[in-house]
Amino acid sequence: MDVYEAVASRRAVRAFTDRPVPRAALERVLTAAARSPSGGNLQPWRIHVLTGAPLAELKQRTAERAAAGDPGDERQYRMYPPDPKSPYRQRRAAAAAQRFGALGIRRGDGTARRAAVAANWRCFGAPCLLLSYIDRDMGAAQWADLGMYLQTVMLLLRAEGLHSCPQMAWSVYHRTVAEVVSPPPELVLFAGVSIGYEDPAAPFARIDRAPLDETVTFLGDGGGGDTGARREASPERNEGTATG
Numbered sequence: 001m002d003v004y005e006a007v008a009s010r011r012a013v014r015a016f017t018d019r020p021v022p023r024a025a026l027e028r029v030l031t032a033a034a035r036s037p038s039g040g041n042l043q044p045w046r047i048h049v050l051t052g053a054p055l056a057e058l059k060q061r062t063a064e065r066a067a068a069g070d071p072g073d074e075r076q077y078r079m080y081p082p083d084p085k086s087p088y089r090q091r092r093a094a095a096a097a098q099r100f101g102a103l104g105i106r107r108g109d110g111t112a113r114r115a116a117v118a119a120n121w122r123c124f125g126a127p128c129l130l131l132s133y134i135d136r137d138m139g140a141a142q143w144a145d146l147g148m149y150l151q152t153v154m155l156l157l158r159a160e161g162l163h164s165c166p167q168m169a170w171s172v173y174h175r176t177v178a179e180v181v182s183p184p185p186e187l188v189l190f191a192g193v194s195i196g197y198e199d200p201a202a203p204f205a206r207i208d209r210a211p212l213d214e215t216v217t218f219l220g221d222g223g224g225g226d227t228g229a230r231r232e233a234s235p236e237r238n239e240g241t242a243t244g
Contacts, residue, residue, distance in 0.1 A: 015202030
């Protein structure tokens with residue numbers, strides 16, 4: 001699998017089988033991901049990987065909190081702007097409509113939507129969870145480095161035939177997560193990444209992306225040469241697996 005195919009086929013999978021994830025594959029991925037860009041070589045990511053009994057315990061604890069309607073712990077960072085302006089507001093609303101629509105959940109069905117969100121804390125059935133922490137003294141640039149690291153991990157997982165789902169939802173119950181993994185107190189939980197083999201029978205929506213001219217501005221002639229893409233990375237190229 002080349003990098004274009006990995007990018008095109010990576011998506012936030014929300015239905016996994018219980019097939020175990022090989023430890024050797026995880027070690028290959030995380031060893032290679034250490035080459036991700038890092039300003040000043042700080043390598044600010046701190047990672048915990050859970051499988052088996054520790055993951056089962058965490059799933060049970062967080063699922064119980066979600067089922068009880070627990071709104072979660074104090075927020076350690078802001079997930080989204082409180083009042084996103086255009087076009088961000090419309091993009092977020094459209095993504096939610098596509099995702100819930102694929103599951104057959106109507107706009108006004110709050111119970112079904114809450115149940116779909118609660119599946120986050122069961123890892124959507126995945127048998128492996130990566131938890132990404134960062135030192136609370138780090139700044140915006142190091143948080144960007146962490147994001148690049150996680151993207152690298154998710155692309156490498158595709159090369160291993162695995163899928164993933166990045167989830168800021170784990171930060172909602174960060175105190176419960178800490179009870180299981182016991183991170184140093186100076187660390188902030190950014191997100192989890194559920195890892196496993198996709199359940200191909202589960203419905204999903206391919207989440208749209210903005211057209212290139214909406215997000216990219218070219219200045220100058222771009223160096224000349226061939227203006228075509230090296231390889232087509234369109235939705236049609238990976239119709240069965242890529243959803244954005």
